[in-house]
Amino acid sequence: MALIVQKYGGTSVGSPERIRAVAQRVAKWRRGGHQVVVVVSAMSGETNRLIALARQIDPDPDSRELDVIASTGEQVTIGLAAMALRSFGIEARSYTGTQVRILTDSAFGKARIVEIDDARLRADLDAGVVPVVAGFQGVDAAGNITTLGRGGSDTTGVALAAALHADECQIYTDVDGVYTTDPRIVAEARRLHTVTFEEMLELASLGSKVLQIRAVEFAGKYQVRLRVLSSLTDPDLPLAEESVSGTLITFEEDEKMEQALISGIAFARDEAKLTVTGVPDRPGIAYAILGPVGDANIDVDMIIQNASVEGTTDFSFTVPRGDYQKAMAILETVRTHMGARAILGDNRICKVSMVGVGMRSHVGIASRMFRTLAEEGINIQMISTSEIKISVVVDEKYLELAVRVLHKEFGLEQAG
């Protein structure tokens, strides 16, 4: 008998029919002898509807009141899901974040979990009851309702699994796992049976939006076994099959049976790069350039500073394409201030990254990547590396080609 926390996202609870399918699935796990805690999101579209309603009152709504409103989305779903479970003969009881007592700080709209009181949930589990907990929400020390920010239901699931020392946290979603790359680009893309937390973090931040990155960080920190699996399979799929489906995100590299060099290839479209050339090479330069960009709420991704030549250096970084013009204007002001030579830019670029814990112990991965791209005539404009990732910036027209040739070169289509 295992203790499982199952989280179902907005699409998985998007209609009464889908909620019944969730209940059917949970009932199967219960009848298989497992203890289950269910975490649900708001029905798909509901959070957006509530926020739009609030913006009709105030385009810049008060954050405390917005959380009071937005948190009702999950509150409706827990009631419906608990009812559906009961109609399948499973004892169930719903809990808001306040009722569990998921204590958070008071950062409305982006609160962080401080502590979870497990007393009520433990009592339910001991009594054979399935607690159905509202994701995405908590309560601060003063009793105010808080939300964890968009997608925060994943974090609720992981945090509950950590607090209850659950055997596994299962994130049911509308994809069936994490892939070696986007199957829309490479038909041979293969689902990974296991992936490490570090790989998952790199893959998540690079665009494989299967899991919220904060939830993955949380799972890594508290060593929660995390599994991403599909809520679209037959709810009556045999337990033995379902329990090994999807992708397991593990903190133990030994559990990762596929010892491939590379786990996946991520990419980001719609990027732009900016370069300041002839920057006087002195302390504080990076801040002088990036400070004003950050102040303008522009997300900066790759940052590269070349070696100094004759007392000056070149400084490059990438931003989302939509912020390109704004960033250019800011840099122009910065340039005159610091006496740099020129500002160069290109808003037709993309980023391709290879991720894998295997590359740690293998030299030559980078050169093999660069050679593969060169053979296809793809020019590399920027390079950035970390222990388990190599990213390159290339012309956006080469994105699909680059992903495809790398996927083939590193044999990702073959089971590990």
Place this chain on the structure above:
Amino acid sequence: MALIVQKYGGTSVGSPERIRAVAQRVAKWRRGGHQVVVVVSAMSGETNRLIALARQIDPDPDSRELDVIASTGEQVTIGLAAMALRSFGIEARSYTGTQVRILTDSAFGKARIVEIDDARLRADLDAGVVPVVAGFQGVDAAGNITTLGRGGSDTTGVALAAALHADECQIYTDVDGVYTTDPRIVAEARRLHTVTFEEMLELASLGSKVLQIRAVEFAGKYQVRLRVLSSLTDPDLPLAEESVSGTLITFEEDEKMEQALISGIAFARDEAKLTVTGVPDRPGIAYAILGPVGDANIDVDMIIQNASVEGTTDFSFTVPRGDYQKAMAILETVRTHMGARAILGDNRICKVSMVGVGMRSHVGIASRMFRTLAEEGINIQMISTSEIKISVVVDEKYLELAVRVLHKEFGLEQAG
């Protein structure tokens, strides 16, 4: 400076525009130097939408979970109303029933308020903040969300006014007060400036559905001054004018300046009457007849038992017309059991009632009522009286005529 509790119903907060109008009105009271606590219902239609959603999961939904779902309607409105107040420059903060701590019993769907913690509200009022409280909901001792039943927001308003010893509880609604009778039947019907709680109870139960009867009872018990007034007037109506508008429901008869004999004429359509004739006159007869009717969840209204003649009596009562056939079938079974003579019935009747504390000290009101009806050729089928009410059952075709001639006979169109 007065402390006012203002309750706004579903129509009054039915859209973002209407919520802004509420905020504008509250802002006016604040700027007039008053302390205000606001109680709001769910936006009109919202509670029905939520209940319909629950019934899609389970046609007979679990009552605890239904309250979890239904209570979100008011939770959305408090957030929106608090935002709207802030946008008018008024400090405001929303509270769910749980957050105030409106402690109730655990009768989900029809909970009763046990106690209200006024600490947070007092602190807000002292700090110049307007608390915006969710109507219709509370929390039981175990932390479960409860609802007070449909229309319970009026009760929340009155209960808060009692707990805070407010100077007045104002119920803003889509009518501008309590009338001498339905203006759709008598064009000369006049708004009452004041009415006593007892009169209000009789008028409410007889169909003047301006206020929930439980709220009126609550106000009477805790001696809360209650005012029904319109949320459809210009929000910028001068305070001096608005504060004496609507109808004041008072526990002090002295405050009732209009010393009319009769305050109003209520009526009920769609009634049916049933009579059991030749009932053996012995103890337990009333229960033997009405017990099975009540068990079938049929509401019985007027009950009349005539004097015994030769050891038998006739027993009559009225029921909603929709329950007529069901009641007839039940009585037929009862009749054979008790050996009564026959069952008579009429499902084309209505009830007309005159209500007024003034009739207590005046004899002859009843005979004047009967004479007026007789002069119009209206036959009275049943009569029932209480200290402040006389009700008659007549053929439904005479309803409008009866109300009109009585309204005129007792001079209700003239200001008191």
